[in-house]
Amino acid sequence: MGLLGAADLPAAGVPASLADFFVAEDRSQIVGAIGIERYGQAALLRSAVVAPVARGTGVGAALVRRLLGHARECGVVELYLLTTTAEQYFPRFGFVQIARAEVPDGVRGSVEFREACPASAVVMRRMLDPEEVQR
Numbered sequence: 001m002g003l004l005g006a007a008d009l010p011a012a013g014v015p016a017s018l019a020d021f022f023v024a025e026d027r028s029q030i031v032g033a034i035g036i037e038r039y040g041q042a043a044l045l046r047s048a049v050v051a052p053v054a055r056g057t058g059v060g061a062a063l064v065r066r067l068l069g070h071a072r073e074c075g076v077v078e079l080y081l082l083t084t085t086a087e088q089y090f091p092r093f094g095f096v097q098i099a100r101a102e103v104p105d106g107v108r109g110s111v112e113f114r115e116a117c118p119a120s121a122v123v124m125r126r127m128l129d130p131e132e133v134q135r
């Protein structure tokens with residue numbers, strides 16, 4: 001939660017149960033985190049963050065790839081995210097910008113969509129193919 005606050009990311013609605021969250025560690029320090037909230041076959045990617053000292057070294061990419069694999073294993077076929085800071089980062093992982101109206105109701109009802117992220121945030125989607133091999 002400290003990393004999220006330091007990066008100005010919302011912690012509201014981040015679940016107390018972290019089954020769908022991953023962290024990156026370096027010498028017992030948590031240097032990154034990422035997670036999903038699941039809504040059936042759709043999910044919301046949340047809280048992608050890397051500590052400033054560890055940025056630019058591939059930690060973020062490793063976390064995103066790990067999460068894509070996990071989401072696929074869970075049967076997620078549509079992965080959404082909201083961002084005000086990283087819309088130029090996520091296309092390299094196959095995310096494309098979409099309109100809010102294209103987001104399914106479950107995801108749109110999440111705390112992040114309703115309360116935590118500004119209306120100006122960019123919405124992105126990554127379709128997941130269960131047969132796809134994650135590199």
Ligand SMILES: CC(C)(COP(=O)(O)OP(=O)(O)OC[C@H]1O[C@@H](n2cnc3c(N)ncnc32)[C@H](O)[C@@H]1OP(=O)(O)O)[C@@H](O)C(=O)NCCC(=O)NCCS
Nearest residue numbers: 007048049050055056057058059060061083085086088089
């Ligand atoms: C976005 C973030 C998670 C990326 O993590 P990272 O570990 O630094 O990223 P990687 O090392 O995997 O990738 C580095 C590359 O991504 C680019 N990059 C990093 N953050 C970026 C951003 N916000 N927008 C565009 N490009 C970005 C770097 O310029 C670098 O580019 P290069 O490969 O051409 O050299 C990290 O910068 C961060 O925590 N930012 C603050 C929180 C945030 O914006 N989270 C996203 C919320 S949805």
